[in-house]
Amino acid sequence: MALIVQKFGGSSVGSIEKIKNVANRVIEYQKRGDQVVVVLSAMAGQTDHLIGLAQEITPLPDPRELDVLMATGEQVSVALFCITLKSMGYDSCSLLGFQIPIYTDNIYGKARIYDIDTSRIKQELEKGRIVAVAGFQGLDEAGNITTLGRGGSDTTAVALAAALDADLCEIFTDVDGIYTTDPNICPEARKLERISYEEMLELASLGAKVLEIRSVEFAMKYNVPLHVRSTFTEERGTMVVAETKDMEKVIVSGVAYSKNDARITIKKVPDRPGIAAKLFHPLFRAGIVVDMIVQNTSEDGMTDLTFTVPKPDFLRTMELIRDVAQEIGAEKVLGDKDIAKVSIVGVGMRTHAGVAQRMFEALANENINIMMISTSEIKISCVIEEKYTELAVRVLHKAFGLDKDGS
Amino acid sequence: MALIVQKFGGSSVGSIEKIKNVANRVIEYQKRGDQVVVVLSAMAGQTDHLIGLAQEITPLPDPRELDVLMATGEQVSVALFCITLKSMGYDSCSLLGFQIPIYTDNIYGKARIYDIDTSRIKQELEKGRIVAVAGFQGLDEAGNITTLGRGGSDTTAVALAAALDADLCEIFTDVDGIYTTDPNICPEARKLERISYEEMLELASLGAKVLEIRSVEFAMKYNVPLHVRSTFTEERGTMVVAETKDMEKVIVSGVAYSKNDARITIKKVPDRPGIAAKLFHPLFRAGIVVDMIVQNTSEDGMTDLTFTVPKPDFLRTMELIRDVAQEIGAEKVLGDKDIAKVSIVGVGMRTHAGVAQRMFEALANENINIMMISTSEIKISCVIEEKYTELAVRVLHKAFGLDKDGS
Numbered sequence: 001m002a003l004i005v006q007k008f009g010g011s012s013v014g015s016i017e018k019i020k021n022v023a024n025r026v027i028e029y030q031k032r033g034d035q036v037v038v039v040l041s042a043m044a045g046q047t048d049h050l051i052g053l054a055q056e057i058t059p060l061p062d063p064r065e066l067d068v069l070m071a072t073g074e075q076v077s078v079a080l081f082c083i084t085l086k087s088m089g090y091d092s093c094s095l096l097g098f099q100i101p102i103y104t105d106n107i108y109g110k111a112r113i114y115d116i117d118t119s120r121i122k123q124e125l126e127k128g129r130i131v132a133v134a135g136f137q138g139l140d141e142a143g144n145i146t147t148l149g150r151g152g153s154d155t156t157a158v159a160l161a162a163a164l165d166a167d168l169c170e171i172f173t174d175v176d177g178i179y180t181t182d183p184n185i186c187p188e189a190r191k192l193e194r195i196s197y198e199e200m201l202e203l204a205s206l207g208a209k210v211l212e213i214r215s216v217e218f219a220m221k222y223n224v225p226l227h228v229r230s231t232f233t234e235e236r237g238t239m240v241v242a243e244t245k246d247m248e249k250v251i252v253s254g255v256a257y258s259k260n261d262a263r264i265t266i267k268k269v270p271d272r273p274g275i276a277a278k279l280f281h282p283l284f285r286a287g288i289v290v291d292m293i294v295q296n297t298s299e300d301g302m303t304d305l306t307f308t309v310p311k312p313d314f315l316r317t318m319e320l321i322r323d324v325a326q327e328i329g330a331e332k333v334l335g336d337k338d339i340a341k342v343s344i345v346g347v348g349m350r351t352h353a354g355v356a357q358r359m360f361e362a363l364a365n366e367n368i369n370i371m372m373i374s375t376s377e378i379k380i381s382c383v384i385e386e387k388y389t390e391l392a393v394r395v396l397h398k399a400f401g402l403d404k405d406g407s
Numbered sequence: 408m409a410l411i412v413q414k415f416g417g418s419s420v421g422s423i424e425k426i427k428n429v430a431n432r433v434i435e436y437q438k439r440g441d442q443v444v445v446v447l448s449a450m451a452g453q454t455d456h457l458i459g460l461a462q463e464i465t466p467l468p469d470p471r472e473l474d475v476l477m478a479t480g481e482q483v484s485v486a487l488f489c490i491t492l493k494s495m496g497y498d499s500c501s502l503l504g505f506q507i508p509i510y511t512d513n514i515y516g517k518a519r520i521y522d523i524d525t526s527r528i529k530q531e532l533e534k535g536r537i538v539a540v541a542g543f544q545g546l547d548e549a550g551n552i553t554t555l556g557r558g559g560s561d562t563t564a565v566a567l568a569a570a571l572d573a574d575l576c577e578i579f580t581d582v583d584g585i586y587t588t589d590p591n592i593c594p595e596a597r598k599l600e601r602i603s604y605e606e607m608l609e610l611a612s613l614g615a616k617v618l619e620i621r622s623v624e625f626a627m628k629y630n631v632p633l634h635v636r637s638t639f640t641e642e643r644g645t646m647v648v649a650e651t652k653d654m655e656k657v658i659v660s661g662v663a664y665s666k667n668d669a670r671i672t673i674k675k676v677p678d679r680p681g682i683a684a685k686l687f688h689p690l691f692r693a694g695i696v697v698d699m700i701v702q703n704t705s706e707d708g709m710t711d712l713t714f715t716v717p718k719p720d721f722l723r724t725m726e727l728i729r730d731v732a733q734e735i736g737a738e739k740v741l742g743d744k745d746i747a748k749v750s751i752v753g754v755g756m757r758t759h760a761g762v763a764q765r766m767f768e769a770l771a772n773e774n775i776n777i778m779m780i781s782t783s784e785i786k787i788s789c790v791i792e793e794k795y796t797e798l799a800v801r802v803l804h805k806a807f808g809l810d811k812d813g814s
Contacts, residue, residue, distance in 0.1 A: 016463045053487060056423045058494035065493065068501050069486035072479035079476035080460060086472065087465035094475050098505055099550055120550075143506055143527075 002167040003125075004029060007039040007135065007157035011174045012231035013077050014044035016084075022231065023084045025172075026130055030090065035125045037164065039135045039157040040081055042073025047150075063108035067137075067147045071097070074134035074153070081132045092130040095120060097137035097145065102156065104138035104146045111138055111146035112214075113155065116163040133160060151212030158215040162222035169224050171211065176230035177237035178203070178210055180402040181255040185390040188403035192253065193236075196243035199253045202345040202379045207258030216240065243347055251348035251355060252400035257393050258341045259386055261291060262314035263371065264321060265306040268331035271298040275328060279305065282320040288313045292341075292374045292383065302331075306372060308383065311337060339371065340389040343381040344396055356380050362399035368392055409574040410532075411436060414446040414542065414564035418581045419638035420484050421451035423491075429638065430491045432579075433537055437497065442532045444571065446542045446564040447488055449480025454557075470515035474544075474554045478504070481541035481560070488539050499537040502527060504544035504552065509563065511545035511553045518545055518553035519621075520562065523570040540567060558619030565622040569629035576631050578618065583637035584644035585610070585617055587809040588662040592797040595810035599660065600643075603650035606660045607633075609752040609786045614665030623647065650754055658755035658762060659807035664800050665748045666793055668698060669721035670778065671728060672713040675738035678705040682735060686712065689727040695720045699748075699781045699790065709738075713779060715790065718744060746778065747796040750788040751803055763787050769806035775799050 006026065013019050022038075029036045042050075050069050054061040061069075078094035085092040100120055104111035124131045135153025138146045148155050154171060161169035176191060178200065183189040195203075197220035204213045210228060219226050219240065229237025269275055276295070283290060293307040309317045318335050325333050349355045356373075359380055363370060368391065372383035384392055397403060413433065420426050429445075436443045449457075457476050461468040468476075485501035492499040507527055511518035531538045542560025545553045555562050561578060568576035583598060585607065590596040602610075604627035611620045617635060626633050626647065636644025676682055683702070690697060700714040716724045725742050732740050756762045763780075766787055770777060775798065779790035791799055804810060 016460065020464075050483070053423065053483075054490055057427075057487065057491050060494075061490040062493040065486045065489040065501055068503070069483060069490070072482050072486075075479050075482075076457070076460075076476060079472045079479075080464065082472040083461055083468040083476070084464050086469040087467075094472055096475070096552075145503075 001033045001035065003035045003037075003164060004168050004170060005037045005039065005157050005161040005164065005166045006170045006172060007153055008041065008172045008231060009153065009174065010041040010044040010047065012172055013040055013081065016080070019077075019080055019084050023081065023088060023090075025231070026085070027088070027090055030130055037121060037125070037131045037133060037160060037166070038081065039133045039153055039160065040074060040077040041135050041153040043077055046073040046076065064144060067108045068145050070147050071134070071137040071145050074136050078132040078134045085130055090130060091128060092132060093124045094132045094134070095124070096134045098139045098143075100133065102138040102159070104140055104148070106140035106142065106144065106146060108146055110149035111140070113138060113148070113159045116159060118163050121160075121164065148214075151215070154212040154215035155218060158218040158224055158226065161224045162218060166224070168227060169219065170227045170229060172229060172231040173210060174231065175210060176233060176235055177228055178208070178240070178254070180253070181393055181397050182257070186255075186394045186397050188394075188397060190402065192238045194239040194241055195253055196247055196347055197240060198243060198378055199345050199347055200240045202343070202376070203254050203256050206256035206341065206343040206345065206379065206381065207260070208254070208256050211240070248348045248351050250346060251352045252344045252346035252402065254345050255393050255396045255400075255402065256343045256345060257389050259389060260311055261308040261339060261341055261383075262311045262317075262335065262337040263306060263308050263339050263383060264317060264336075265304060265334040266321065266325050266330050267304050267334065268302040269305050269325075270329055271301050271303045276305070278328060279321070279324055282324055283309070283317060286316060286320060288317055292372050292381070294372050308339070308341070308372070338386040339383050340386045340392075341381050341383050342389065342392045342396060343379050344400060345379040347378050349378050349380070358399060359396060362395050363392060366391055366395050408440045408442065410442045410444075410571060411575050411577060412444045412446065412564050412568040412571065412573045413577045413579060414560055415448065415579045415638060416560065416581065417448040417451040417454070419579055420447055420488065423487070426484075426488055426491050429579075430488065430495060430497075432638070434492070434495070434497055437537055444528060444532070444538045444540060444567060444573070445488065446540045446560055446567065447481060447484040448542050448560040450484055453480040453483065471551060474515045475552050477554050478541070478544040478552050481543050485539040485541045492537055497537060498535060499539060500531045501539045501541070502531070503541045505546045505550075507540065509545040509566070511547055511555070513547035513549065513551065513553060515553055517556035518547070520545060520555070520566045523566060525570050528567075528571065555621075558622070561619040561622035562625060565625040565631055565633065568631045569625060573631070575634055576626065577634045577636060579636060579638040580617060581638065582617060583640060583642055584635055585615070585647070585661070587660070588800055588804050589664070593662075593801045593804050595801075595804060597809065599645045601646040601648055602660055603654055603754055604647060605650060605785055606752050606754055607647045609750070609783070610661050610663050613663035613748065613750040613752065613786065613788065614667070615661070615663050618647070655755045655758050657753060658759045659751045659753035659809065661752050662800050662803045662807075662809065663750045663752060664796050666796060667718055668715040668746060668748055668790075669718045669742065669744040670713060670715050670746045670790060671724060672711060672741040673728065673732050673737050674711055674741065675709040676712050676732075677736055678708050678710040683712070685735060686728070686731055689731055690716070690724060693723060693727060695724055699779050699788070701779050715746070715748070715779070745793040746790050747793045747799075748788050748790050749796065749799045749803060750786050751807060752786045754785050756785050756787070765806060766803060769802050770799060773798060773802050775802075
């Protein structure tokens with residue numbers, strides 16, 4: 001007998017028919033003797049519908065009340081799911097964030113879980129019930145409803161698995177696992193059998209959309225084995241687990257890309273201590289997150305400074321930076337939205353030399369110019385012209401042998 | 408400065424535009440210095456939509472989970488309402504059943520409130536906030552979500568007004584008050600300035616749909632003055648208050664009717680002690696509520712027994728009664744769905760003689776046959792053929808001078 005936490009996303013519970021399908025899957029586990037805690041997202045489209053209602057009132061809805069609104073989506077899912085299970089003769093019980101409770105801080109819209117009381121869930125499991133937990137929601141210390149942000153149900157599932165010391169956390173989604181890259185732009189992409197938490201974290205940060213970053217952090221921190229798999233097939237998906245020795249044999253596990261950034265260059269910034277701090281201060285105050293930053297070598301006491309921000313923040317950033325650039329006597333500010341970031345990720349980089357070289361050469365062979373480079377221990381990212389994104393991904397996928405079965 | 412509880416029904420919050428209208432009304436009260444607690448129903452159509460989802464799964468959804476589902480309707484309303492208020496610059500706070508809490512028993516779908524903790528509401532009011540409470544929902548002792556049944560938001564409002572010792576409870580609805588009878592079938596119907604709790608209770612029981620019965624019981628028990636009025640006009644509506652001496656001057660305050668009952672007659676029942684108990688036992692076990700019961704004088708040790716049940720229970724009742732009638736040796740069972748109940752209500756009946764006589768004569772003058780009669784201290788109900796309903800209402804309305812302004 002195992003204790004398993006299963007998470008089903010919005011597309012898996014998008015209709016009554018699909019909810020029945022999920023119920024059937026869950027029942028199989030119970031039949032073979034497992035205890036099952038199911039975490040559900042809102043039905044596909046529901047979250048957007050609710051946001052739409054709020055936006056009809058104001059572009060900036062009050063965060064506390066927005067969370068009260070949004071939390072209804074998952075509440076509907078778990079209620080319908082338990083109605084389904086009970087109508088099929090299986091005892092079950094829905095639990096909302098406040099009923100468990102799942103305690104979070106009070107940052108509405110992106111609250112962080114800090115504690116989960118598992119006693120109620122355990123009680124229900126001991127009664128032989130399938131427990132359905134509303135994902136994405138929690139309760140702050142003052143008794144207010146909070147939500148964890150988009151993709152928060154993944155985090156709910158992993159946090160529950162950690163708190164319950166579950167044997168496995170299965171993330172059911174509409175893709176059948178983690179791929180070496182996006183199969184939509186690279187038909188040679190292969191499903192990985194397993195991947196380390198660190199690599200998954202990098203891939204998620206760099207544009208892969210399968211898992212929410214925080215859920216991977218949680219899984220890594222508490223060593224919760226994750227199984228990412230499809231709701232619609234019986235096939236095994238990808239295990240996300242702690243790194244093992246043999247994983248370093250594979251140099252690159254995946255290629256990620258993102259078109260969500262824009263690049264801003266400030267020409268001829270006086271190269272004085274404190275200038276960077278001064279430049280970025282208005283962005284920090286506006287809540288704009290700067291990703292990559294590159295500063296050229298100084299020449300005549302002047303330097304060029306380039307950085308990237310999320311595309312939706314581009315115009316606002318340009319405004320803010322133009323003001324401060326003038327103030328500090330920089331020459332001019334240039335902006336470019338037509339960029340993309342392609343990245344290779346792999347724990348094998350730690351022990352293999354020449355990986356960056358191979359990446360640069362592969363891009364150069366296709367005449368793809370590299371605008372910015374950023375590296376960590378297990379990834380290398382290059383900013384390139386947006387139009388080359390798909391080509392770059394395919395070239396890198398091939399250059400690192402990801403099209404050949406190596407796992 | 409007064410403390411006022413206001414309840415707005417589903418049609419009053421049926422769209423974002425209407426929610427804004429409600430917000431404007433509430434703000435007026437705050438501006439003049441009142442403390443306001445607003446109780447909201449689910450947006451019009453939402454409750455039916457949610458029931459529809461559950462019914463798509465099974466005709467008999469699990470009651471606990473159905474309440475979890477239904478409670479989302481009011482949650483959406485209060486969240487959108489507070490988003491609206493805050494976007495207009497007015498501080499507010501939504502509170503759900505569990506956050507107050509409003510404690511109920513655990514009869515899912517028709518829970519009864521037994522306690523309300525007012526401390527959180529008072530805290531929020533003291534901060535100068537408009538408090539929006541989700542109607543219709545509560546929490547049982549084990550922490551499960553319960554709902555109070557259709558129209559439960561009225562009860563939430565009145566119970567809150569009682570618990571908070573509010574100065575007034577205003578029920579905003581899509582009609583502008585309590586009428587002497589249904590204006591749709593009697594154009595002479597007049598809006599009452601005030602009516603006693605007892606009369607309102609009878610009218611609500613007898614078919615008037617403006618207020619939910621339990622909310623009137625609550626108001627009477629705790630002496631909460633109710634103001635029933637329209638969401639869409641500024642006009643005064645009807646005050647529902649404790650009876651005062653002068654109210655008895657008016658003999659009849661209103662005429663009610665209902666087409667929701669069916670009549671069943673058992674011919675030639677052996678007139679022995681215990682027979683009635685035996686006959687009604689299967690109905691009691693099936694949860695069918697018997698309304699009027701009439702038993703004729705016995706003749707040759709045999710009697711005819713006639714009673715009414717809600718129309719939806721008619722077929723089931725016929726089945727059950729046929730079985731038991733055969734068992735006890737009754738002659739036969741007759742059923743009739745084409746009946747209606749017309750009633751006159753007024754605290755003045757207590758002190759005025761000949762009221763019943765006047766009612767019977769008025770109906771007789773129009774050749775309307777009376778099939779059954781039932782009376783209480785302040786009402787007389789007659790069962791008649793359904794096709795005469797509208798005529799009977801108009802005739803009685805006139806016979807008791809309700810078309811003339813007497814209030």
